[in-house]
Amino acid sequence: MQRIGVIGVGEIGRAIVAGLSGGDEQAPEIFLSPRGARAAAELSARYAGVQVCADNQEVVDRSDLVIIAVRGPDRHEALAGLTVGADKIVVNVMAGVANEDLRRTLATDAALVRAIPLPPIRERRSVTVTCPSHPVVDALFDRLGGALPVADEAAFDVFSTVTGTLTTQYHFLAALTSWAVAHGVRSDDADRYVRSLFLGLAGTLGDGTRSLEQLAADHETPNGSNERIRTTWFTSANSEALHKALDDLLAVLRQG
Numbered sequence: 001m002q003r004i005g006v007i008g009v010g011e012i013g014r015a016i017v018a019g020l021s022g023g024d025e026q027a028p029e030i031f032l033s034p035r036g037a038r039a040a041a042e043l044s045a046r047y048a049g050v051q052v053c054a055d056n057q058e059v060v061d062r063s064d065l066v067i068i069a070v071r072g073p074d075r076h077e078a079l080a081g082l083t084v085g086a087d088k089i090v091v092n093v094m095a096g097v098a099n100e101d102l103r104r105t106l107a108t109d110a111a112l113v114r115a116i117p118l119p120p121i122r123e124r125r126s127v128t129v130t131c132p133s134h135p136v137v138d139a140l141f142d143r144l145g146g147a148l149p150v151a152d153e154a155a156f157d158v159f160s161t162v163t164g165t166l167t168t169q170y171h172f173l174a175a176l177t178s179w180a181v182a183h184g185v186r187s188d189d190a191d192r193y194v195r196s197l198f199l200g201l202a203g204t205l206g207d208g209t210r211s212l213e214q215l216a217a218d219h220e221t222p223n224g225s226n227e228r229i230r231t232t233w234f235t236s237a238n239s240e241a242l243h244k245a246l247d248d249l250l251a252v253l254r255q256g
């Protein structure tokens, strides 16, 4: 796949371009939509294979595979009226926008594949869920850290829901830090220590030989501090509240 278009050069569009352009192998040619001119110009200045197009139709025309990375509500303005030939491959990364919905907007017979790329794709460190499996799209994301094709959009929505918990993790860490500061610890010390704790945790996640439950058990002394916080804070009521929030998000994503 040598010619890739990106419509929507925002946070995730830029991460995809950086990931595709930053490897040792020959980078594909990449064609960007013109909106967000500064970001597009920066990318084309940094990477030899990146060009900014005059409009979204030119992005489609010059590409074999087109990635749609605008915010969901902007899709009609960005896409309605475009001509997308049946020979193209369209990758839909818009959260909560089903392929049938996108097909109506684009009025095309092209192959449509949903995907959940995440910002670490920039460094090729993120597994991307795709649906349906498509050899070209899966090969593209394999290059960026791994593809995880799933059987149907019902399963895809479950992965989207799990992805929706990411920023809560940052807020959890911020809550630990502010609690420590409220108890008289210097803010930069608390920040440094909390980051270090959880960077260490991230490292252990790379050990696929141990289940998540096993990793937790291996870090927990019987009757110790970790067990105490887990059993007094992450109670079954807390766990049920989390499942309820996930169920509610899943229902919203399935409504589209």
Ligand SMILES: NC(=O)C1=CN([C@@H]2O[C@H](COP(=O)(O)OP(=O)(O)OC[C@H]3O[C@@H](n4cnc5c(N)ncnc54)[C@H](OP(=O)(O)O)[C@@H]3O)[C@@H](O)[C@H]2O)C=CC1
Binding pocket: 007, 008, 009, 010, 011, 012, 013, 033, 034, 035, 036, 056, 069, 070, 071, 072, 074, 077, 078, 079, 093, 094, 095, 116, 117, 118, 119
């Ligand atoms: N950020 C993330 O981690 C992830 C995001 N996504 C999905 O990716 C999509 C983009 O998210 P994100 O990158 O965060 O959003 P951003 O707001 O950062 O980027 C969206 C970009 O689309 C541009 N845009 C808007 N309208 C048009 C148009 N008519 N033609 C061309 N470009 C247009 C915007 O320009 P302007 O700023 O001028 O409005 C902006 O640059 C969303 O649908 C989101 O659900 C999926 C997975 C992860």
